[in-house]
Amino acid sequence: MTTISAKTxxxxxxxxxxxxVLSTLLLRYPRFIHAEFMTHRTMSRNAASSRAIPVKKMIDDILADTAMPIHWGAAQKGMQADIECEEWVAxxxxxxxxxYGTRESAWLKARDNAIQIAEGFERAGYHKQVINRLLEPFMHITVLVSATEWDNFLELRDHKxxxxxxxMLAREIRKCLEDKSTVRDLSPGEWHLPFISEEETCSVALNSSDLQKLSVARCASTSYKTTDGFDMTFERAEAIYDKLHTKPFHASPFEHVAQADERRDTWRGRTWDFPIEHGNFVGFRQLRRQLELQA
Known part of the structure; x- marks a missing residue:
């Protein structure tokens, strides 16, 4: 039932x-490991927020694909649990x-109890940002991640x-990063635009600024669609972009959109033209940093 996946x-x-190489991947994994994934600062991330997803939609997703442990570690000292426990739970x-039941049936019992209480909160008129907290142990999360530096993450997380x-998530990410067929070349000044199709790139109706706005909006919703399930047209994207690019600046979706920088050989050695705009990337100028420095 548990899904752990990475898609380029x-x-x-x-x-x-x-x-x-700047890699943008779409991940799905149990919400209960999200805090660990967030500790890696070289990555730019946007996640489908449990504050924004309607309660019924969240419950339907949990029932269709419940997040539960894939390894049921037995109690022992330290952070690692090498041996699994198969005892029944009371x-x-x-x-x-x-x-009384198996570890799996006990976990599902806890899920069903949480859903029952969550539905009670919804009937009482509570907001989804409160209710969905009850459901988080059983939900998956969809995360868009972009980075140029992956070595430390893989060394730490793809480890016994x-x-x-x-x-398991690290191993799925490694598969994406080892697939050289998915890499395209960018010359300095060209843009890395997640969720932009080849047809849209070639469209005479959309200029470079339009494509950046469209990419930012889709990164914000981690999809080609809006969070409500509608197609992310340029008109919808522009409205989302304008809401994000305001005060306060909702900046994280702007990090995935980036421009290849120029590296030059100088008397001081190899340098980048705009290193201050790289943010947590190397060799790519984040749209976020460009906008912040223009402000």
Whole structure:
């Protein structure tokens, strides 16, 4: 039932520094490992927020694909649980009787209880940003991630001592990064634009600024569609872009959109033309940093 996946959205190599590849991937994994994934600062991320997703849609997703452990570690000292536990689990019912079942059935019982309480909160008129917190242990999260530097993440997480779920995620990410067929070349000045199709790139109706806005809006919703499920047309994208590019600046979606920088050989060694605009990337000028420095 648990899904841990990584899908390539766009990978771009800076031809002036061929060892620098900006990779944008779409991930899906259990919400309960999200905090660990967030510790890696070289990555730019946007996630489908549980504050924004309607309660019914969240419950339907949980019932269709419940996040549950893939490794049921037995109690022991330290952070690693090498041996799995297969013991049955006991719990008390509301009538004082004791329930008893496998580890999987106990987890699903906890899920069903959480859903029942969440539905009660919804009937009482509480906001989804409150209700969905009850459901987070059983939900998956969709995350758009962009980075040029992956070595530390893979070294730490694709390791026998890593938490099992993030270890599996790291291995799925590694598969994407090792697939050289997905990489396209960008010359300095050309743009890395996630969620922009070849047809849209060639369209005479959309200029470079339009494509940047369209890409930013789609990155914000982690999809070609809006969070409401509508096609992300340019008109919808422009409205979302304008809401993001205001005060306060909702900046994270602007990090995935980036421009290949020029690397030059000088008397001081190899330097980039605009290193201050790289942010957490190397060799690519984030749209976020460009806008912030223009302000």
């Amino acid at each position: 959205i766009l990978r771009s190599r800076n031809v002036s520094a061929p060892n620098k 719990w008390s019912t509301e009538y004082g009787r004791e329930g 001592d890593a938490e099992p779920h993030i270890q």
